[in-house]
Amino acid sequence: MKLSCDVNVKHLTRVEGHGNIQIKIQDGRVKQANWEVVETPRFFEAMLVGKHWENAPYICGRICGICSIGHTLASIRAVENAFNIIPSTQTAKLRLLLKHMETLQSHILHLYFLAAPDFLGTGSVLPLAKSNPEEVQRALRLKLLANDACDIIGGRRLHPTRTVVGGFTMLPEKKQLDQIRRRLNACVPDLLAAAELFKTFTIPDFSRETEFVSLKADENYPFIGGSLISTDGVIKKEADYRQMTNEYCKKGFTSKLSKLSRKSFAVGALARLNNNFAFLHPTAQNISTELGLTPVNHNPYMCNVAQLVECVHIVFDSLSLIEDLLNSPWQEERQPVKAIKGKGVGAVEVPRGILYHYYEFDGKGKIVAADCVIPTSQNHANIHHDIQALAKQYAESGTKDQNIELLAEMLVRAYDPCISCSVH
Amino acid sequence: MDQQLSYLGVPLTRPKVAFFDFTSCEGCQLQILNNEATLLDFLNLVEIVNFREGMSEKSDNYDIAFIEGSISRPDEIKRLEAIRHNAKIVVALGSCACFGGVNQLKNRFNDLNWVKKEVYGDFPIETIEVHPLEKYVQVDLKIYGCPIKKEEVEKIVTNLVVGKSITSPEYPVCMECKANENICLFELGEPCLGPVTRAGCDAWCTNNRRGCWGCRGPADVANVRQLEEIMHKYGFSNETMLDRLECFGGFASLTKEIKKTKKPAAKRKK
Numbered sequence: 001m002k003l004s005c006d007v008n009v010k011h012l013t014r015v016e017g018h019g020n021i022q023i024k025i026q027d028g029r030v031k032q033a034n035w036e037v038v039e040t041p042r043f044f045e046a047m048l049v050g051k052h053w054e055n056a057p058y059i060c061g062r063i064c065g066i067c068s069i070g071h072t073l074a075s076i077r078a079v080e081n082a083f084n085i086i087p088s089t090q091t092a093k094l095r096l097l098l099k100h101m102e103t104l105q106s107h108i109l110h111l112y113f114l115a116a117p118d119f120l121g122t123g124s125v126l127p128l129a130k131s132n133p134e135e136v137q138r139a140l141r142l143k144l145l146a147n148d149a150c151d152i153i154g155g156r157r158l159h160p161t162r163t164v165v166g167g168f169t170m171l172p173e174k175k176q177l178d179q180i181r182r183r184l185n186a187c188v189p190d191l192l193a194a195a196e197l198f199k200t201f202t203i204p205d206f207s208r209e210t211e212f213v214s215l216k217a218d219e220n221y222p223f224i225g226g227s228l229i230s231t232d233g234v235i236k237k238e239a240d241y242r243q244m245t246n247e248y249c250k251k252g253f254t255s256k257l258s259k260l261s262r263k264s265f266a267v268g269a270l271a272r273l274n275n276n277f278a279f280l281h282p283t284a285q286n287i288s289t290e291l292g293l294t295p296v297n298h299n300p301y302m303c304n305v306a307q308l309v310e311c312v313h314i315v316f317d318s319l320s321l322i323e324d325l326l327n328s329p330w331q332e333e334r335q336p337v338k339a340i341k342g343k344g345v346g347a348v349e350v351p352r353g354i355l356y357h358y359y360e361f362d363g364k365g366k367i368v369a370a371d372c373v374i375p376t377s378q379n380h381a382n383i384h385h386d387i388q389a390l391a392k393q394y395a396e397s398g399t400k401d402q403n404i405e406l407l408a409e410m411l412v413r414a415y416d417p418c419i420s421c422s423v424h
Numbered sequence: 425m426d427q428q429l430s431y432l433g434v435p436l437t438r439p440k441v442a443f444f445d446f447t448s449c450e451g452c453q454l455q456i457l458n459n460e461a462t463l464l465d466f467l468n469l470v471e472i473v474n475f476r477e478g479m480s481e482k483s484d485n486y487d488i489a490f491i492e493g494s495i496s497r498p499d500e501i502k503r504l505e506a507i508r509h510n511a512k513i514v515v516a517l518g519s520c521a522c523f524g525g526v527n528q529l530k531n532r533f534n535d536l537n538w539v540k541k542e543v544y545g546d547f548p549i550e551t552i553e554v555h556p557l558e559k560y561v562q563v564d565l566k567i568y569g570c571p572i573k574k575e576e577v578e579k580i581v582t583n584l585v586v587g588k589s590i591t592s593p594e595y596p597v598c599m600e601c602k603a604n605e606n607i608c609l610f611e612l613g614e615p616c617l618g619p620v621t622r623a624g625c626d627a628w629c630t631n632n633r634r635g636c637w638g639c640r641g642p643a644d645v646a647n648v649r650q651l652e653e654i655m656h657k658y659g660f661s662n663e664t665m666l667d668r669l670e671c672f673g674g675f676a677s678l679t680k681e682i683k684k685t686k687k688p689a690a691k692r693k694k
Binding site for chain 1: 454571631634663664
């Protein structure tokens with residue numbers, strides 16, 4: 001029997017922000033398949049114009065409630081690049097550790113609270129607290145550890161207080177870092193158990209050939225700064241990010257959209273993994289292979305698995321960062337800042353993909369122009385094309401309305417979109 | 425989770441609670457989920473019936489509506505009015521809901537067309553001047569902060585459930601900061617709104633050697649003229665002070681007064 005269905009999801013749940021899914025299929029033919037973003041924009045780029053440089057990281061961190069640390073760090077990097085400030089090794093390591101902890105808490109939040117209910121057949125994590133108490137406790141433990149580490153290093157888990165241009169206002173005590181190290185060591189079994197749980201999930205069988213964009217590995221799996229790469233072979237400098245993002249507007253869509261070699265591309269954990277698999281920690285690589293994820297993987301639902309693999313990598317990398325920090329003398333440091341006329345770009349891999357902040361300053365250090373390119377806005381067009389391909393696949397093979405609705409919802413959730421961010 | 429709750433032997437009903445968001449970063453809602461250690465206790469205290477960011481089930485039958493975000497589009501006004509109609513108690517959650525938050529910074533240009541063009545070029549996206557919730561509906565309770573402090577929220581919600589009175593400190597952050605024995609940030613060369621901002625955050629930023637930017641709005645006894653004197657004494661310009669005072673919108677009436685003698689915000693020529 002040929003499939004006919006009418007799926008209309010207004011304000012998709014368990015994602016950050018407001019987006020709609022519409023799929024209309026008649027007699028096995030896709031009439032309509034759309035991803036629509038209706039979130040109210042906030043106009044951050046305009047807000048910043050005329051403001052002194054020190055406002056940028058403070059205000060821009062507030063673009064996002066989930067990855068405020070990533071936004072703050074990208075903003076700081078853009079300002080530092082404009083003023084020719086090079087962070088010390090200690091600052092760079094502390095920032096990366098802070099970034100790791102944000103990624104860990106964000107990935108765990110997404111995997112357990114937003115994505116897992118679909119795989120376990122519930123509407124939210126609340127019933128799971130009853131049916132799978134151990135899993136939920138495990139997730140809360142991991143998230144608490146990551147959030148506590150963000151408090152200790154960044155001063156606050158959300159909208160960090162200690163992170164400033166030039167360094168930190170305050171450093172954590174070494175004994176606090178040592179405690180984080182112990183807790184990280186203790187959480188390894190939790191992560192391995194999470195991997196076992198994910199092995200029991202059925203990842204939907206769907207793939208669409210996609211271009212993946214991320215930072216390019218130099219010596220390590222990259223998170224802060226460096227060159228940009230795509231799986232279609234494009235390589236650009238950080239300062240030339242606009243050649244990578246090619247943002248454009250579409251009528252009625254409140255987020256901007258991006259494209260590169262094809263009509264859309266994807267960023268995020270799967271893109272990072274596809275580009276830089278060889279640089280993952282060996283344990284993370286093994287888990288990835290066991291879960292059927294090796295590069296280049298074109299199944300967007302695998303983004304969930306990629307996030308889990310990254311959690312494993314992050315825990316091991318954080319342990320080695322803490323080791324280095326504990327073995328070096330602590331330097332209280334905040335470099336002096338001298339504003340100069342110029343432009344700066346900061347590219348940072350935040351949980352949902354590569355994020356760019358760009359500012360142009362006049363001689364007094366006032367912002368003349370600002371541009372922020374958000375991972376989710378880079379993903380929107382790709383999500384849209386995925387939904388079209390998904391609708392087509394199931395229109396031909398035939399399935400129930402409910403199935404296609406759930407699969408489409410799970411597809412969008414796999415990208416872990418941060419829609420507020422994308423219409424900053 | 426379904427056991428009967430009681431307080432001092434008196435049985436309590438778990439209120440039906442809904443969370444909603446308007447123009448915002450959704451960080452304040454996330455702060456609720458960020459309460460790992462006490463999250464399950466908190467969930468025991470209330471019955472969450474609507475929380476789009478966290479669950480698929482939805483209901484319009486709720487007692488308390490927690491609303492995050494400011495209002496910046498006409499359709500948001502309608503949605504807000506409908507929530508007000510359904511809820512017994514409306515709680516403004518965070519600086520955006522209470523004052524407009526960072527979003528209201530775009531109001532300072534007095535030119536929405538320029539703002540739209542600066543961001544979207546020739547594809548203007550609808551927006552109106554940013555306002556807090558109480559511009560459009562009655563707000564019964566405000567929880568301040570950018571972000572809100574989870575301990576404070578839990579205390580407020582507990583008091584709400586057991587029927588205790590809820591008060592915010594009238595004194596400024598400076599009092600809490602002094603009580604925490606921090607070195608005054610002015611002495612460290614950092615401007616700070618601690619002397620005028622409403623306390624209740626336990627000097628969250630200044631404990632971390634970051635000057636206060638006034639996210640909780642003015643204390644009942646805020647003396648902004650005195651703040652101006654302190655800023656000048658330590659060599660900070662009016663602009664530095666205004667950057668902070670106008671950041672979250674809580675001091676809007678005061679910044680208007682200070683700015684009266686000044687030109688409107690400079691825009692970039694296209």
